[in-house]
Amino acid sequence: MRYISTRGQAPALDFENVTLAGLASDGGLYVPETWPSLSKDEIAALRGLSYVDTAVAVMRPFVAGVLDDAELRALCQAAYGRFSHAAVTPLVQLDGRHWLLELFHGPTLAFKDVALQLLGLLFERFLSHRDTHLTVVGATSGDTGSAAIDALAGRAKVDIFMLHPLGRVSEVQRRQMTTVLAPNVHNIAIEGSFDDAQAMVKAMFADAAFAGRFTLSAVNSINWARLMAQIVYYFYAAVRLGAPDRPVAFSVPTGNFGDVFAGYVAERMGLPIARLIVATNVNDILHRALSAGDYSVGSVTPTAAPSMDIQVSSNFERLLFDLHGRDGAALAAAMKGFESSKTLAIGDAMRAEAALRFLSARVDQDEMALAMRWAFESGEVIDPHTAIGLAAARNADIAPDVPVVTLATAHPAKFVDAVERATGQRPPLPARVSGLFEREERYATLPATLEAVQGFIAERATPTA
Numbered sequence: 474m475r476y477i478s479t480r481g482q483a484p485a486l487d488f489e490n491v492t493l494a495g496l497a498s499d500g501g502l503y504v505p506e507t508w509p510s511l512s513k514d515e516i517a518a519l520r521g522l523s524y525v526d527t528a529v530a531v532m533r534p535f536v537a538g539v540l541d542d543a544e545l546r547a548l549c550q551a552a553y554g555r556f557s558h559a560a561v562t563p564l565v566q567l568d569g570r571h572w573l574l575e576l577f578h579g580p581t582l583a584f585k586d587v588a589l590q591l592l593g594l595l596f597e598r599f600l601s602h603r604d605t606h607l608t609v610v611g612a613t614s615g616d617t618g619s620a621a622i623d624a625l626a627g628r629a630k631v632d633i634f635m636l637h638p639l640g641r642v643s644e645v646q647r648r649q650m651t652t653v654l655a656p657n658v659h660n661i662a663i664e665g666s667f668d669d670a671q672a673m674v675k676a677m678f679a680d681a682a683f684a685g686r687f688t689l690s691a692v693n694s695i696n697w698a699r700l701m702a703q704i705v706y707y708f709y710a711a712v713r714l715g716a717p718d719r720p721v722a723f724s725v726p727t728g729n730f731g732d733v734f735a736g737y738v739a740e741r742m743g744l745p746i747a748r749l750i751v752a753t754n755v756n757d758i759l760h761r762a763l764s765a766g767d768y769s770v771g772s773v774t775p776t777a778a779p780s781m782d783i784q785v786s787s788n789f790e791r792l793l794f795d796l797h798g799r800d801g802a803a804l805a806a807a808m809k810g811f812e813s814s815k816t817l818a819i820g821d822a823m824r825a826e827a828a829l830r831f832l833s834a835r836v837d838q839d840e841m842a843l844a845m846r847w848a849f850e851s852g853e854v855i856d857p858h859t860a861i862g863l864a865a866a867r868n869a870d871i872a873p874d875v876p877v878v879t880l881a882t883a884h885p886a887k888f889v890d891a892v893e894r895a896t897g898q899r900p901p902l903p904a905r906v907s908g909l910f911e912r913e914e915r916y917a918t919l920p921a922t923l924e925a926v927q928g929f930i931a932e933r934a935t936p937t938a
């Protein structure tokens with residue numbers, strides 16, 4: 474499998490190089506040259522397989538030529554062996570039609586572990602036979618940071634610099650990052666928003682002199698390998714609910730459009746997905762884009778679901794690439810316009826094409842709390858992100874015989890205060906993260922300027938030989 478850039482100017486890469494590169498050198502994102510497909514029989518054959526065996530069958534075409542089945546299986550066993558549930562991503566029934574897909578049984582309690590535990594192992598494997606030291610630079614609105622740090626702490630030949638917006642992540646989220654004291658982990662609190670932090674990360678990749686001095690890599694969901702790992706659980710859940718003979722809908726609490734894009738890939742591969750519901754909080758650029766063609770940046774409103782407090786959704790470019798008929802030059806021009814004007818109009822034809830696969834919804838604070846209470850009355854305590862997905866799922870216009878699976882993206886204990894406000898319950902932290910509040914924290918606080926952040930990194934990172 475070869476990977477091409479959405480902006481058409483960067484060299485095509487194999488899976489190994491696309492994993493290490495993250496962002497493409499032309500500012501675009503890497504996507505597979507073609508979407509592989511699984512036949513109906515191949516999908517039916519996934520029934521009853523373990524999570525790891527499902528992962529091997531689903532990811533095989535994407536790693537072809539770089540990893541064989543045995544190697545891929547060994548990596549998946551190591552990554553998913555760290556999950557605390559035997560099913561890795563169990564399905565939980567709420568009522569006759571609504572289900573939760575619990576993606577938070579990994580070491581840092583959010584769905585990002587599913588991808589990042591594998592990515593950490595892929596980095597280690599690909600670096601082991603190279604004379605390269607990787608400098609991972611990332612921005613996090615909370616969960617990516619802790620999951621990436623857990624996956625990379627102490628690994629050889631990698632340093633990780635993680636930027637988070639000061640005071641805008643929950644205390645559990647912050648401590649999960651800042652109490653990891655491994656010398657290759659560097660936490661930076663930025664005096665600004667997540668979008669400021671993300672813009673600085675993008676600028677560092679675009680700065681040829683800086684990017685050339687260090688071998689920069691990304692662990693944000695712009696990294697293809699992360700998206701790939703997330704395709705697996707759509708298949709895993711759908712076959713348990715009757716696919717390929719019966720379509721299933723998914724509701725996805727969405728920020729950077731990574732998780733729901735993985736669902737889109739699953740659909741392109743042949744999984745019968747009735748609709749993907751893009752659930753946003755009041756930071757609703759994606760809902761405006763999909764429902765009205767208005768992809769324009771507003772200001773970020775902090776909410777109880779901080780991992781979705783995003784205005785610019787990086788991975789949306791991957792969908793726009795397909796909507797532009799995979800014409801890299803046309804998309805590069807459109808994205809250039811967007812970067813300067815902060816607005817992009819999505820024409821009716823493209824919007825109609827997107828509507829074949831996507832629905833969208835904007836969920837406010839009250840609707841979120843209501844969904845939390847409804848789940849609680851059905852016996853499940855859910856976190857604010859999951860609640861946004863569930864609120865959108867319950868309102869979506871989907872045929873009544875289609876099961877609707879809401880992705881449960883974080884453990885409720887990660888967001889205790891919001892959960893307590895809505896339900897009166899304070900979910901306890903699972904044993905695997907106990908002791909978090911007693912541990913020493915370490916992080917630097919920097920102004921939201923590229924100069925300050927680049928200076929900090931330059932003093933600590935290992936230059937390219």
Ligand SMILES: *Cc1c(COP(=O)(O)O)cnc(C)c1O
Nearest residue numbers: 616728729730731732780882883
């Ligand atoms: C990251 C995250 C999201 C948003 O996922 P995207 O892939 O960025 O759309 C939703 N919920 C939680 C808990 C998250 O950590």
